[in-house]
Amino acid sequence: MGPPKGALTGREVFLRCDRPVMKRESATRFSVSLPPSLLKQLDQMTREKSYDNRSLAIADMIRAHLVEHRQSFGEDEIAGTITLVYDHHKMHVQETLTDIQHDHHDLIVSALHVHLDHHNCLEVLVVRGKAARIKKIADELIAAKGVKHGKLTVTTTGKDLPT
Numbered sequence: 652m653g654p655p656k657g658a659l660t661g662r663e664v665f666l667r668c669d670r671p672v673m674k675r676e677s678a679t680r681f682s683v684s685l686p687p688s689l690l691k692q693l694d695q696m697t698r699e700k701s702y703d704n705r706s707l708a709i710a711d712m713i714r715a716h717l718v719e720h721r722q723s724f725g726e727d728e729i730a731g732t733i734t735l736v737y738d739h740h741k742m743h744v745q746e747t748l749t750d751i752q753h754d755h756h757d758l759i760v761s762a763l764h765v766h767l768d769h770h771n772c773l774e775v776l777v778v779r780g781k782a783a784r785i786k787k788i789a790d791e792l793i794a795a796k797g798v799k800h801g802k803l804t805v806t807t808t809g810k811d812l813p814t
Contacts, residue, residue: 683709718807726781729733730760730810731778731805734788737798744797749797750774755788779808 685693693705702708722729723808737744753760757782776792778785786803793801 655758669713678769691751692724714807714812717812718805721782721807721811727804728780728808728810729738729782729785730777730779731785731803733778734802734804735774735776735792735798736767736800737795738770739772741797744795747797748774748792748793751788751791755784758784758788 654807669729693708697708700708700709721729729766735748737748740746752762758778759776761777763775765775767773778788782805785805789801789803793803
């Protein structure tokens with residue numbers, strides 16, 4: 652399989668954004684030099700993920716890294732999910748988790764509770780707020796006695812990223 656239709660095949664790749672990024676913001680063309688093997692992998696991923704072109708694929712990768720980078724700054728507003736798996740038969744685990752959630756009701760947008768089996772529950776909390784506060788509540792919930800597994804997944808609110 653060759654590169655996507657219309658793709659450049661040399662070592663020097665010129666990137667172009669084919670769709671408007673933001674109102675009144677034009678695309679900027681810049682060049683990236685890649686080893687041929689990396690370019691081949693990029694083209695394969697571009698096809699597999701059904702991107703129209705390399706520029707869109709690379710723009711999404713840049714956005715993903717910006718979101719990840721910004722989550723480490725405590726004052727930036729982020730959104731995300733806190734996913735918890737716990738045995739609801741463990742003493743006080745539900746009470747503890749509920750108390751923590753009520754203490755941070757301003758950060759929790761929504762909650763989903765699923766009974767996985769007779770003992771185990773899955774809880775997914777949708778959160779939004781300052782990165783440092785989101786990280787703090789996630790750490791507190793995940794560390795609660797009786798929680799078997801927990802994970803914070805962070806994304807952007809979208810306000811600070813162009814499309």
